[in-house]
Amino acid sequence: MPSITRESAMVLNDFQKIYDDGTNAVTQSKMTRPTVVRKKFAKPPVKVACLACRASRTRCDGQVPCSNCSSKKRKCSYLPSKRGGPRKKKRTSVSADESVQQELAHDATIPPPAPGFDESTGMFGQIDGLSVPGAGLRSLDFPSDVHSMFADLFIPDEAGHPPAPMEPTPSPSSTTTQSLVRTYSSEHDILNAYYDFIHNYFPILPPRATSASQDRPLDAVGSYSDAPAEEPIILYKPRSPLSLALSAILALVPHPNDMEPTSAASVIRRRTYAHTFAQMANASIEMDCELNASSTDPSQALSSERPFINRESLHPHAPVELECVLALLILSVYEYTQRGNLLKMRYRAGQALAIALDMSLHALGEEYDEFAEARRRAWWMTYYCVLQGSIVSTTPLAIVANDPQFVTPYPRFAADPDGWAVLMQAQQVLVSATQFIIDLNKCLSTRSNMPYIFERMQQLDTWASSALAQSNLLPIVPPSANCGDGMEYTTAQSIRSISRIKLSSSQIKVHRFRAFSDIPIFIKKHCDLTAANAGTTSSCDSTKNSRMQNGISSIQCSCGGLDAFQQTSSDYTPSSGSSASSDYQSVSQYSFTSGFPFSIQHSAKVCLRAALLISRMFSSLPIPQPIDDGCKSQQNLVIQLPRTMPSFACCLMQGSYAMLMIFYKARVEKQMSQDYSDKVSPSDRLIEELRQGLERIIATVTNYATAFEALDGMRDEIEGAYQTAFPQP
Known part of the structure; x- marks a missing residue:
């Protein structure tokens, strides 16, 4: 008889003990199962398996x-393993609380969690809400009782009871409603x-190839848990990078059946889906730009042609290779x-670009085929976006705006053949005015080269x-000729x-310093406007009494800069008479700036x-008006549908700033006027x-912010300054 090994003897003894004690055989066999499993293979698994064996x-x-x-008889190849050593067995018998305590045992400074602590609804569940794209936006800030929230987590209750479970970030009413x-x-x-939603503001594609059809958003969006950090499951994945990018914008527009579109749950869910589409679009762009030879034979990649895209185009008159650009x-x-x-x-x-x-x-020519309009729009909208990036960031241009190599003809609207030329000229004027601001700031800081500023101001x-x-x-083409x-x-x-908005914003940029000395009104930095800072608050205390006597309310912490209005009130309102003697220099701190080609009043x-x-x-x-039920526009939305693509939102800030500065000058002039009376004066009509005008701007930016969260900050700045200027009774 062959000899019995020590391990086999131990196994037989265990089974004998099971039957002697009357213990459940199934339960005990689970305890001995790891020993049996280790005997399954004569040799341990190799650390690295070949690719063919991995696949099969x-x-x-x-x-x-x-x-x-x-x-x-197949090819055998290996790749380095990413596994860092032998696998660790899972301990299923250890409770969640014991696991947490063991993980934290090495750090005595961190107290163990209180009994009953549920991680899914505790602090980390709340922090998960900040890990989604766009978490830095103010709409995701913690509530005002954030300190007490953390205190409840880490300080045990005096009575020995576990702290009350925390509420999720969305409001209770929004959790019961399908978003x-x-x-x-x-x-x-x-x-x-x-x-329906984008083309009227950002026409990157040619006109519709077919008639408009009913807007049919899905009633279900796929799997999505209440934890916004979880990746959503998309029911339909768009095929091209362009349709994916468009889906990112469209996902931000509230669904027609969402009864609480402004709730925290709806906003977070739209944000998460939009960014998922944006990430998928970026991945699709990378795939469209990928060469097969780069992966299989890099030595031949440099001599390869452009990548071939084997996919049907989204628009029949726009070639598929343009979709990455668009x-x-x-x-x-x-992103903006x-x-x-x-x-x-x-x-x-x-x-x-x-x-x-x-x-x-x-460098396209005058030829006109079925794709010519799409190519022209792709180029000039690319040019437009490159300039827009320089405008909103107040940075030097990455290209030459009037480069003679840019010879592609402008696209064409059938209803307005000159419309594209007007838009591109407006963009060129606006980017030149932005560069003027950059040059002006440099000249003011160095106290030099002001003659160049005066000449450039007149030219612009x-x-x-x-x-x-x-x-x-x-x-x-008159409006009556519109055929569809x-x-x-x-x-x-x-x-x-949009062209008029940009040109008007250019005029404000050119004349703003001369008219208002760039006195800050807004607290935060927006576009090229001067933001309030510590330097503007130093004189607040010393000038508060005099400002209140003259009727100028404090605008947050920018109060000191408004004192110049007391001396220059007659120069800011159209109702005042013009004279050379009234041309007081409100920029007296910049005495070297004398010589502007325009007076303060004119600017x-x-x-x-x-x-x-x-x-x-x-x-x-x-306002977008999609077709619903085949014949009428959607009317069941709780809020107005938002306009989209507000890449020129900085113009809202420029206009608001100018109106607020004029308002304060007009009010000071009215209160200091010798013939002040109760009858309606020109200043009253101006105010x-x-x-x-400010209410129209607030309504506009509120409409935009329904879909685009980054504009919330602009809306709050403008609305706060408006409420300071026009306090509600």
Whole structure:
């Protein structure tokens, strides 16, 4: 008889003990199962298996080649393993509380969690809400009782009871209501939604190839838990980078059946889905730009042609190779307006520029085929976005705006043949005015080269005035000739309004320093406006009494700078008489700046007219009107549908700043006037017009912020300054 090993004897003894004690055999066999399992293989598994054995899930002997590949006469290759040593067994019998205490046992400074602590609803469940894209936005800040929340977590209750479970971030009312996200089930529906929600403000594609159809967002968005850190499951994955990027913008627009679109749950869910689509779009762009030879034979990649994209185009008149460029333009605006990331905004636009230049989109001729309009729009919208990145970040241009190599003809609206030329000229004027601000700040800091500033100011004023007059010219095609979407009448009208907004903002940039000395009103930094800082608060205490006597309320911490108004009130309102002697230099601290080509009064009037025009043009932009039930626009939304693609939102800040400065000057002048009476004066009419203009701007930015969270900060700044200027009774 063969000898019995020690291990086998131990196993027999265990079984004998089971039957002797009357213990459950199944339970005890589980305890001995690890010993039996270890006897399954004569040899331990190899550390690295070949790729073929990994794919077929068969045991590999680790040889080169392995026995399996040798017997099947297949190629045997290995990749380094990413596993860091032997696997660790899981301890299923240890409770969750014991596991946490063991993990923290090495650090005596961290107390163990209180009994009954539930990690899914505790502090870490709350922090998960900050790990989603866009977590830095103010809408995700902790509530005011954040300190007591953390105290309840780490300080045991005096009575020995566990702390009360924390409430999730969304409001209780929003957790019981289904929150929907605007997603679609086909490329056709996504393209149709693009024309409903995006095209009128950002026409990157040619006109509709088919008639408008019903807007059909899905009623269910896939699997999504209440924890926003979890990756959502998309029911339909768009096929192209362009449809994915469009889906990121469309997901931010509230769903028509969402009864609580402004609730925390709905906002977070839209944000999460939008960023998921944006990440998928970036991955799809990388795939479209990938060369097969780069992975299989890098030595041949440099001599390869452009990547071949075997996919049906989203739009029948836009070639598929343009979709990467157009997707990057959409993502550039997304990074700015939703995520507030200026660096990524410029980076995406720079990527689009590199691809467009590689495709020679900037040097197209006068030929006109079925794809010519799409190529022209792709190039000029890329040019537009590159300039826009410089405008909103107040940084030098990455390209030469009037580069003679850019010879591609402008696209064309059938309803307004000059509309594209007007828009591009407005963008060039605005970026030049932004560069003027950069140059002005440098000259002020070095106290030199002011003659150049005076000359440049006069040139830009003439250019902006001429371009604004051209933008006011009516298009050749009258509105009655509108025959449908192919004419793009609404789009052309919207582009004209956007052009006027940009030109008016240019005028404010050119005249702002001369008119107001860039006295700060807003607390935070927005665009190229001067922000309030510690330097502006130093004189607050010493000037508070005098300001209150003259009727000027404190604007947050920028109060000191408004004192100049007491001496220059007659120079800021159109009702006051003009004279050379009234040309008081409110920039007396910059005595070396004497020599401006315009008076303070003239610059203030220019800023006033421009700001009022901005407020009217923004409110005239069309509201999306998708077709519902085949014949009528959607009316069951709790809130108004938001306009989209507000890449020029800085113009809102420029207009608000100018109106607020004029308001304070007009109010001081009215209160200091010798013939002050109760009857309505020109100053009263001006103040009322300014109030209405500010209300239009607040309504506009509120509409935008419904979809784009990064604009919440702009809205709060403008609304706070408005409430200070016009306190509610």
